[in-house]
Amino acid sequence: MKHVPLSTWAGACCLTVALLVSAPVTAQDVADFEDWQVAEMRSLVNAVNAARMGQGAVGEEAVQILPSYMKGIDGNTYAPYTLILGPSLVTKPSIVTYVAMTAVGELPDADGLLPVAPFEDAFYSPVSAGAQEIRLNRALQAPGGEYDMYVAIRDSEDGDAPIERIMNPRTGQPETVAFAPRIILKRERITVPDLWNDELQTSTIFLAEQIEPLTEPPTPEELNLFPYTIGTTRIIPKLDSSYAKDGVLGFVFLIYNTGHDDGMPDVTVDYDFHQVTASGEEFYNRTSPQELSNRTLPDIFDVTEGFQLVTGQNIPLASFPAGDYRLEIKVTDKEDSNEISKDLLFTVEEG
Structure with missing residues (x-):
């Protein structure tokens, strides 16, 4: 099998200090919104706060949360994510979404007030109601740990929603909110990896x-809309792992916390394909190992200066029999005599 490198990455990422190490995730300031938009957002914030205090129901709505993870800044993990909404959830041309990350096991203080969420964001999105699912891309940033991720979504009434005064369940103070006939509320437990612990690790395999x-x-505004971006390269993610016979398995990932010689790593990446059958697994094929060292990287490459070690593959699937596969990716750090393995599961469809 011929090894087909992602040449775009070699040119765009190995020579560029990626934006993720220089800019945090930024949410829009409340001052950026009209009063009626803030009132709509408050209805979502209150719904989430009520759920955090056990006072509101969290439905199992037709919302999927698909997070990915990369190294962020200041000890944080950068997590681009996609929300997938069922088409029946939307009836208006615009929706507003509120996202909050809370520590697992959080408790109100002595006054009954909840702690401030480690991360929160609110944003408007134009949408089209119909038969197709709706995908929203965004990003969050948080230290490694276990969190409850709350997502609240409502139709926007474009300033025409009735206004009501209610008690804020977190602060106990009255405030003005825009009435919402329906709020979609989802809670999901997620584990954010600590990518700053000096152990050999990788990002999500994208x-x-x-x-x-x-x-x-x-x-920062463009990064909010297209969060799957590394340096000056934008990834349009594939959110399922099924491929046609004439398709190409394309993926990319980052390698973190390698040893180095004056900033230059010495890493080898091996790719072994295994076909998954009813009786188990059978080795299918492998590509040529990838070498990431002073023999293949630019002379100016220096991990101590924030350069990111990015690699990936483009594998034509025409020669693969239809079926399920497991790709074993083994990263070997020769400087530190260490290695890790990651699995990537995918399916080649008939015809």
């Missing part, structure tokens, strides 16, 4: 639908 080189680093 399946790529498309890779787009950018002419300049994205602005």
Whole structure:
């Protein structure tokens, strides 16, 4: 099997200090919104706070939360995520979403007030109601740990919603909110990995639908809309792992906390394909190992200066029999005599 490198990454990422090590995730300030938008957001914040205090029901709505993880800044993990909404959940051309991350096991203080959420964000999205699912991309940033992720969504009434005064369940103070006939509320337990613990690790293995080189680093606003971005390269993620016979298995990931010689790593990445059958697994094939060292990286590459070690593959699947596969990815750090393995599961469909 021929090894097909992702040449876009070699040019765009190995020579660029990625934006993730220089800019935090930023949520829009309340001052950026109209009063009626803030009132709509408050209805979502209150619904989440009530659920945090055990006073409101958290439904199992048709909302999927698909988080991914990369190294962020200041000891945090950067987590781009996708929300997938069933089409029946939307009836208006615009929706507003509120996201909050809370520590597992949080308790109110002596006055009955909840702690401030470690991360929260609110944003508006134009949508089209219909038969197709709706996908929203965003990102959060938090230290490694276990969290409850709350997602609250409502239709926007574009300033026409009736206004009511209610008691804020977190502060115990009255406030003005926009009435919502329906609020979609989802809670999911997620474990954010600590990618700053000096152990050899990788990011999420990102399946790529498309890779787009950018002419300049994205602005914080652009990064909010397209969070799957590394340096000046934007990933359009593939959110399922099924491929046609004439498809290409494209993926990319980052390698963290390698040893180095004056900033230069010495890493080998091996890729072994195993076909999953009814009786177990059978080795299918492997690609040529990838070498990431002074023999293949630019002379200016220096992990101590924030350069990110990025790699991946583009594998044509025409020669793969239809079926299920497990790709074993083994990363060997020769400087520190250490290795880790990751699995990537995918399916090649008939015809």
